[in-house]
Amino acid sequence: xxxxxxxxxxxxxxxxxxxxxxxxxxxxxxxxxxxxxxxxxxxxxxxxxxxxxxxxxxxxxxxxxxxxxxxxxxxxxxxxxxxxxxxxxxxxxxxxxxxxxxxxxxxxxxxxxxxxxxxxxxxxxxxxxxxxxxxxxxxxxxxxxxxxxxxxxxxxxxxxxxxxxxxxxxxxxxxxxxxxxxxxxxxxxxxxxxxxxxxxxxxxxxxxxxxxxxxxxxxxxxxxxxxxxxxxxxxxxxxxxxxxxxxxxxxxxxxxxx
Amino acid sequence: xxxxxxxxxxxxxxxxxxxxxxxxxxxxxxxxxxxxxxxxxxxxxxxxxxxxxxxxxxxxxxxxxxxxxxxxxxxxxxxxxxxxxxxxxxxxxxxxxxxxxxxxxxxxxxxxxxxxxxxxxxxxxxxxxxxxxxxxxxxxxxxxxxxxxxxxxxxxxxxxxxxxxxxxxxxxxxxxxxxxxxxxxxxxxxxxxxxxxxxxxxxxxxxxxxxxxxxxxxxxxxxxxxxxxxxxxxxxxxxxxxxxxxxxxxxxxxxxxx
Numbered sequence: 001x002x003x004x005x006x007x008x009x010x011x012x013x014x015x016x017x018x019x020x021x022x023x024x025x026x027x028x029x030x031x032x033x034x035x036x037x038x039x040x041x042x043x044x045x046x047x048x049x050x051x052x053x054x055x056x057x058x059x060x061x062x063x064x065x066x067x068x069x070x071x072x073x074x075x076x077x078x079x080x081x082x083x084x085x086x087x088x089x090x091x092x093x094x095x096x097x098x099x100x101x102x103x104x105x106x107x108x109x110x111x112x113x114x115x116x117x118x119x120x121x122x123x124x125x126x127x128x129x130x131x132x133x134x135x136x137x138x139x140x141x142x143x144x145x146x147x148x149x150x151x152x153x154x155x156x157x158x159x160x161x162x163x164x165x166x167x168x169x170x171x172x173x174x175x176x177x178x179x180x181x182x183x184x185x186x187x188x189x190x191x192x193x194x195x196x197x198x199x200x201x202x203x204x205x206x207x208x209x210x211x212x213x214x215x216x217x218x219x220x221x222x223x224x225x226x227x228x229x230x231x232x233x234x235x236x237x238x239x240x241x242x243x244x245x246x247x248x249x250x251x252x253x254x255x256x257x258x
Numbered sequence: 259x260x261x262x263x264x265x266x267x268x269x270x271x272x273x274x275x276x277x278x279x280x281x282x283x284x285x286x287x288x289x290x291x292x293x294x295x296x297x298x299x300x301x302x303x304x305x306x307x308x309x310x311x312x313x314x315x316x317x318x319x320x321x322x323x324x325x326x327x328x329x330x331x332x333x334x335x336x337x338x339x340x341x342x343x344x345x346x347x348x349x350x351x352x353x354x355x356x357x358x359x360x361x362x363x364x365x366x367x368x369x370x371x372x373x374x375x376x377x378x379x380x381x382x383x384x385x386x387x388x389x390x391x392x393x394x395x396x397x398x399x400x401x402x403x404x405x406x407x408x409x410x411x412x413x414x415x416x417x418x419x420x421x422x423x424x425x426x427x428x429x430x431x432x433x434x435x436x437x438x439x440x441x442x443x444x445x446x447x448x449x450x451x452x453x454x455x456x457x458x459x460x461x462x463x464x465x466x467x468x469x470x471x472x473x474x475x476x477x478x479x480x481x482x483x484x485x486x487x488x489x490x491x492x493x494x495x496x497x498x499x500x501x502x503x504x505x506x507x508x509x510x511x512x513x514x515x516x
Contacts, residue, residue, distance in 0.1 A: 038324065044351040066296065088349060093302040096380030099393035102492035103368065104376065106483045107397050109427050110361065110368035118362065119377070122354030135357035139365050170367050170428075172493045179491065186491045225364045233437065233444045234360035235430045242500045 039129040045088040046123035050214050051080055053207040057200035061152050064196035067094065068101035072196070073116030076203040092123075103171030111171045113195075113202040114142060124210055133220035134209050139169045140222045141205050143236070148197030150204065157196070158189040167238060174198075297387040303346040304381035308472050309338055311465040315458035319410050322454035325352065326359035330454070331374030334461040350381075361429030369429045371453075371460040372400060382468060391478035392467050397427045398480045399463050401494070406455030408462065415451040425496060432456075 060076030067075055075094045082089040099105055100115035114135075121134045146163040162182035166174035175191070184190040212218040225236065318334030325333055333352045340347040357363055358373035372393075379392045404421040420440035424432035433449070442448040470476040483494065 038326075040324075040353075042351055042353040043349075044354065045349040046351070046354075066298075068296075088346070091301075091303040091346060093300055093304070093381065093384075095298075095300040095386055096302065096304075096389075097377065098386050099376050099380055099389040100373070104372060104397055104427055105390050105393040106492045107394075107427055107494060108492040110373070114362060115358070115368070115373060118357050119355065122357055123351065126351075128353055128356050131354075131357040132363055135363040136365075139362055168367075169362055169365055172491060176491055233430060233434055234364045234366040236365060 039127065039132070041127040044123060044126050046081075046092070047085050047087060047089075048124040048210055048214055049081070049084050050211045051077065051084075051207050053204040053211070055080070056207045057150055057204040058153065060203040061150060061196050061200040062156065064199050065156055065192065067098055069112030069195055069199050070100035070116035070119075071095050071098040072199045073113050073203045073206070074120060076200075077120045077207075108172030108175075109170060111142065111166075111169050111174055111198075113199045114138060114169050116199075117202050117206040120206060121210065125213060130213065130218070132224060134206075134213075134218075136224050137209065137221050138202065138205060139225070142169050142174075142202060143167055145201070147201050148194055150197040150200035152197070152200075155193070157193040160190050160193050160197070162194075167241065168236060173241075297385065297390070299385040302381060302384050304339075304350070305343050305345060305347075306382040306468055306472055307339070307342050308469045309335065309342075309465050311462040311469070313338070314465045315408055315462040316411065318461040319408060319454050319458040320414065322457050323414055323450065325356055327370030327453055327457050328358035328374035328377075329353050329356040330457045331371050331461045331464070332378060334458075335378045335465075366430030366433075367428060369400065369424075369427055369432055369456075371457045372396060372427050374457075375460050375464040378464060379468065383471065388471065388476070390482060392464075392471075392476075394482050395467065395479050396460065396463060397483070400427050400432075400460060401425055403459070405459050406452055408455040408458035410455070410458075413451070415454070416447040418448050418451050418455075420452075425499065426494060431499075 056076040058076075059079050060072045063072035063075040063079075066072075071094050074097055078089055078092055078094050082092070097112075097116055097119055100110070100112040103109040103111060117138055118131070118135050121138075122131045125131050125134070143166050146165055148160070148163060160182065162178065164178040164181040166177060168174060175186070175195070178194050179185065179191060182190060182194070184194075209218060314334040316334075317337050318330045321330035321333040321337075324330075329352050332355055336347055336350055336352050340350070355370075355374055355377055358368075358370040361367035361369060375396055376389070376393050379396075380389045383389050383392070401424050404423055406418070406421060418440065420436065422436040422439040424435060426432060433444070433453070436452050437443065437449060440448060440452070442452075467476060
């Protein structure tokens, strides 16, 4: 079956370049209107108070080796918010998102640090436009920041020095690029240490965004990716990263910076 | 930068096949032990009562056109559980996970229906082994079931007839394969209808799993993917799907059925 699917996908990519270019023009207009109209505010009892990014990062890092990527980011916030804010945070099960590790139970899709961070963002904020903007900015940050950058005060697994640029929020590719850079295999202390530090980096950036939002100064850094549906489908604009040279390199990426 | 990253990835794949085969043998043993030891139970105030899968599916479908994939699945459960169970469900913000649509704000990574379903699973259940098993089974179901299969009583966008097999929990590929099968572009009523029905399918399967768990009869159908780290990294075993013929086709997939 895999072979059949692969063939189908290849055929799509090689034969529909022209169609996709047409879609790109239409969707960059339609997409913006269609999605913008759908935003709305909502109520949440999970209140936010400004936190120290360094402390959120440190707690996240410490939690990683038990809770893995998604729930360790949640722990970085909830372990403080349940004391400082209380209310609904008191009983929120930090481990509810642990399944999201490794891009969903090891399937390698969305990096769990982003699922964890997005959960906190969505619970704290109260407007779909805000959650959307923060998730989008965070995906950009994750994809194009050299990581891990976090330095633990006490190293829990092993010292590491290598950093890499993921180029994507996809776990499999992100981890693979670091493994290549560091010449490490997956089931090593070094790789675990890398993911723990990346979790801290993402938790810290999320804290900076939420603190700005609490101050009323949060402003999206990037245009929503879905408003530039340049490939006629939900995606980044790094098509060649997976698709090789089958389709033309899109020229829309440089327009994404506001 | 994209070009550089691509080269780096290709080089890794073509030069390290031998290394990865070695890792595969080691990690299928190490992985099982390492991950198994890390499971634990946790407390949650989000209690579950058995629900009718068809009703969960119907509510999910109806919510999709406002809330999109992730939060529509959550709505399928929460709109019932807050009345039937109450407690913490009463104030849970259904829209907190809306950012996860389109594989994270349109970035095309993990299908949002799975993020939504995983959130409900993690909140309801109380052991990381259960959440892990359900997330893994659900990723298999999503990847290898012909969808959409759900038939709405009242069609909200447009009739559609085509079904496809995603082969992956990745939004971009899953949606793309359906678009190819149905000859539809992304910003169409047909594609929206497809994603709404897939959301209902995933919500219904999640209900079946949670009902079985409530009855004490839930049993994982598939081995955890992470216990067969055949590529030395978090991933499926459909490498050729993205990587072409650069590395040997893995032969581990058939061992994943229990």
